[in-house]
Amino acid sequence: MTLIIAGERSGAGKTTITLAILAYLAQQQEKVQSFKVGPDYIDPMFHSQVTGRPCRNLDPILTSETYVQRCFAYHTVQTPYSLIEGVMGLFDGIPFRGIPDYASTAHLARLLKIPVVLVIDCRSLSGSVAAIVQGYRHFHPDVNLAGVILNKIGSDRHQQLLTTALDPLQIPILGCFFRQQNLTLPNRHLGLVPCGELPKIADYFDHLAYLAAQQLDWQTLFPLLKTPANLIPPASQFAVPAKIAPPRPIRLAIAQDQAFNFYYADNLDLLKHLGADLIPFSPLTTEHLPAIDGLYLGGGFPELCAEPLSTNHPLKQQLKSLIHQGLPTYAECGGLMYLCQSLTNFENETFSMLGLLPTDVRMSPKLALGYRRAQVIPSHSWLHQTAPFHGHEFHRSQLSHSSPNPLYQQQGLLPKDPPYKAGWFTQNLHAAYLHRHWGDQPQLIEQFFTACLAFQKKLS
Numbered sequence: 001m002t003l004i005i006a007g008e009r010s011g012a013g014k015t016t017i018t019l020a021i022l023a024y025l026a027q028q029q030e031k032v033q034s035f036k037v038g039p040d041y042i043d044p045m046f047h048s049q050v051t052g053r054p055c056r057n058l059d060p061i062l063t064s065e066t067y068v069q070r071c072f073a074y075h076t077v078q079t080p081y082s083l084i085e086g087v088m089g090l091f092d093g094i095p096f097r098g099i100p101d102y103a104s105t106a107h108l109a110r111l112l113k114i115p116v117v118l119v120i121d122c123r124s125l126s127g128s129v130a131a132i133v134q135g136y137r138h139f140h141p142d143v144n145l146a147g148v149i150l151n152k153i154g155s156d157r158h159q160q161l162l163t164t165a166l167d168p169l170q171i172p173i174l175g176c177f178f179r180q181q182n183l184t185l186p187n188r189h190l191g192l193v194p195c196g197e198l199p200k201i202a203d204y205f206d207h208l209a210y211l212a213a214q215q216l217d218w219q220t221l222f223p224l225l226k227t228p229a230n231l232i233p234p235a236s237q238f239a240v241p242a243k244i245a246p247p248r249p250i251r252l253a254i255a256q257d258q259a260f261n262f263y264y265a266d267n268l269d270l271l272k273h274l275g276a277d278l279i280p281f282s283p284l285t286t287e288h289l290p291a292i293d294g295l296y297l298g299g300g301f302p303e304l305c306a307e308p309l310s311t312n313h314p315l316k317q318q319l320k321s322l323i324h325q326g327l328p329t330y331a332e333c334g335g336l337m338y339l340c341q342s343l344t345n346f347e348n349e350t351f352s353m354l355g356l357l358p359t360d361v362r363m364s365p366k367l368a369l370g371y372r373r374a375q376v377i378p379s380h381s382w383l384h385q386t387a388p389f390h391g392h393e394f395h396r397s398q399l400s401h402s403s404p405n406p407l408y409q410q411q412g413l414l415p416k417d418p419p420y421k422a423g424w425f426t427q428n429l430h431a432a433y434l435h436r437h438w439g440d441q442p443q444l445i446e447q448f449f450t451a452c453l454a455f456q457k458k459l460s
Contacts, residue, residue, distance in 0.1 A: 002076060002114045003146065003224050004037070006086040006105040008132060012121040013151040015043055015192075016183055016208070017175070018085040021221070022050040023205040024212035031079040032225070035072065037108050038087035039371075039392040039435065041262040041299070042192045047085070049195045050205055054265035058084065061096070061103045061371050061390050061413075062437035065111055067239075071266065071439065072112055074237035081225045084108065090118060090136060090143075094371070094413060106143050115146035115224065117174055123152045126161040130169060137171065146224060147172035149216075152179045175216040182207070189346075189396050190301070194261060238270055238442060249277035250452045253292040257282035259309060260334055262299030266439045271296075274445050283338065287314040291459075294328045294452040295319070297335025299435060302353075303345045303363050303397065309338065310351035323356055323429060326458065328382065328451040331431035333395055336424065337361045339431050340399070357424050357431065359401040368393050372434055374408040377421070382451035383407070383430050389441060391434035407432055428455075 005021070007014040018034070025032045034047040034055045039062055044055035056075055058068045076082040086105030093104030101107050109116050118136055120129060129150070137145045148171060153159045159176055166173060177183075185204075186193045195201045252271060256263070260283065271278060281289055284305055302309055323329055331339055337353070344350045344362040353361075371392050376385045390413075407423025407430055423432030428451065438444055 002082045002084065002112075002227060003221075004084040004086050004105055004109050004114060004116045005149075006090040006109075006116045006118050007088065008118055008120045008136065009089040010092070012089075012119045013177070014086055014119045015046070016185075017119050017149055017151065017177070018083065019046055019050060019205065020177075020208040020212040021083060021216070021225075022047060023209035024216070024218075025081055025225075026050050026052070027206075027209040030081055032081040032083060033075050033079040033227075034082070035075075035084040036087075037084060037105050038103065039394070039437070040087070040191075041264075042190070042194055043085060044265070045261070046192070046195045048265075049201065053079070054269075056266060057264055057437065058108055059103060059437060060107070060111070061094075062392060063440040067237075067440045068108065068111060070234050070239070071237045073231055073233045076227045077231050077233045080227055082227050083225060084112075084114070086116075090116065091139065096413060106140060109144070110140075110142045115144040117146055117224075118148045119151050120148055121152050122150050122158070122162055123154070123179070126158070127165040129162050130165040133166060133169060133171060137169070145171065147174040147220070149173075149175040149177065151177045153177065154179055172217070172220060174220055175212075177211065177215055183211075190394065194258075196261070197258065236273075237266070238273055238439065248456075250275055250294060250449055250456070251279055251290070251292045252276045252294045252296055252452065253279045253281055253289055254296045255283050255298060255335065255338075256280040257284050258300075259284055259302045259305040260298050260300040260338075262332070262334065262435070264437050264439075266437065270438050270442060270445055274442065274449060276449070283312060283315060284308045285312070287312065289315070289318060289322075292322070292327070293456040294448065295323070295330070297329070297331040297338055297431075299333035299335065299395075302334045302337050303343060306343045306345050306349070306351040309343075309353065316354055320354055320356060326428045326455055328448060328455055329429040329431075330448060331429070332435050333393075333433050336431040336433060337397060339424075339429070356429065357403075359399045359403075359424075361397050361399055364396055364398045366396065366398070368395050368433065371413050372410045373413055374410045374422075374434060377406060377409055377425075382428075382447045383425075383444070384447065385441075385444060389436070391436045393433050393435070395433055408434065410434070
C-alpha cells in the first residue's frame with residue numbers, strides 16, 4: 001500500500017520517525033524504496049545511507065503531477081516495501097494551479113492515492129491531541145489518515161493522557177516515541193548536517209532501529225508499507241526518446257565531495273540514461289582530471305571548505321584553462337559560488353575561487369528560499385529553452401555584482417512577487433543559484449550534450 005509519513009507541523013519529528021522505520025527494515029534485511037516530498041537534498045542523503053538505495057524526490061512543482069506518478073510507480077515495484085517522507089506540516093503547500101495546498105504532503109497523498117500516518121509533537125499536549133487529530137482527519141475528505149504516531153512523549157503518565165484522549169476517535173496509534181535528547185541530529189545554516197559528516201551515524205541508525213522495534217506497531221505497519229502487488233510501472237520513469245548515440249560516451253565530470261553534494265538522483269540517472277559517462281571528482285583533493293567533454297558543479301557547502309578549494313591550485317588552473325577553451329559547464333548554487341572571484345565565509349575570511357565570474361560571494365544571515373518561475377533569456381548558447389520552468393533557491397550567500405548578461409528572468413510563484421534577472425552566462429558556461437530537477441525537462445540535457453559533443457569534436 002505504501003505510506004506517507006507526515007508531520008502535524010514542521011519540526012514534529014517526521015524525519016526521525018521515517019529514519020527509524022527505514023533503519024528497522026534495513027536491519028531486518030528488507031529492501032525498501034524511500035521518497036521525499038519536496039526539493040530537499042539533505043533528508044534524502046540520510047534515507048540513502050540507511051537503505052542503500054537512492055532516495056527519490058517527489059515534487060510536482062519542479063517536475064509535474066504526471067512525472068511524480070511515473071517516478072513513484074517505476075521505483076516502488078523494485079522493492080517489497082516503500083515509504084515517503086512528507087514536507088513541513090501535512091497541508092503546508094502553496095496555492096497553485098487551482099489547488100490550495102499544491103505540493104504539500106496531502107496533495108501527494110491524494111495524487112498517489114496512498115494513506116498518511118501523522119506524526120504529532122506531543123510536547124505541551126494532553127487532551128488537545130484529540131482535537132488536532134480530529135481536525136486533520138476531516139480537513140480534506142480525500143486524505144486517508146491511516147493512523148498517528150505520538151512523538152516526544154514526556155512520561156508514562158503523559159502517554160496515558162494522550163491515548164485516553166484519542167480512544168473515542170478509534171484511530172490507530174501506530175507508535176509512541178518518548179522524548180530523548182540523543183535523537184536530535186545536528187543542524188547548521190541550511191538544515192541538517194549531511195550524514196556523511198557524522199562519524200557515528202551508523203550507531204545512530206542502530207539506536208533508531210532498536211527504538212522502532214520497541215515502540216512501533218509493526219503488525220499494523222508492515223501491511224501498510226508493502227508495495228502494491230497490482231502496481232503497473234511505466235517502462236521508464238523518463239518520458240524521453242532513446243538515448244543519444246554519440247560516437248563515444250560523453251565524459252561528464254561531476255563534483256562530488258563534502259563541498260558539492262546536492263544532486264537529485266533522477267538527474268544523475270537521466271544523464272546516464274541519455275549517454276553520459278559520469279566522472280566523479282573532488283575539487284577539494286583532485287589535482288588533475290582526465291579528458292572530459294563537460295562539467296557539472298552541483299550545490300553543497302563550499303563555504304565550509306573554502307580554504308582547501310582555494311589552495312587546490314593544479315585543479316583550479318586546469319578547470320580555468322578548459323572553460324576558457326569552451327568546456328560546456330553547468331553550475332548550480334554552490335557551483336556558482338566556486339566560479340566566483342572569491343568567497344567570504346561566515347567567519348569573514350576570504351578565499352580565492354576559480355575567478356571565472358566577475359563577482360565575489362559573501363555568506364550572509366539572510367536566507368533566500370523558495371520556488372521560482374524562470375524563463376531563459378533568449379539567445380543563450382546551448383540553453384535555448386523557450387518555455388518557462390520552475391526551480392528552487394535555498395542559500396545564505398550574496399553576490400557583490402549582478403551579471404551584465406543574466407541567464408534567467410525569475411520571480412516567485414505568488415502573483416505579487418516581482419520579477420528580477422538572475423544567473424550568469426558566457427558562451428559555454430551557465431551558472432545560477434537556481435536548482436533544477438530535470439525529470440520533466442530532458443531537452444535541457446540533450447542541449448547540454450550537443451554542446452559537449454561539439455567540444456569533444458573540437459579537441460579531437
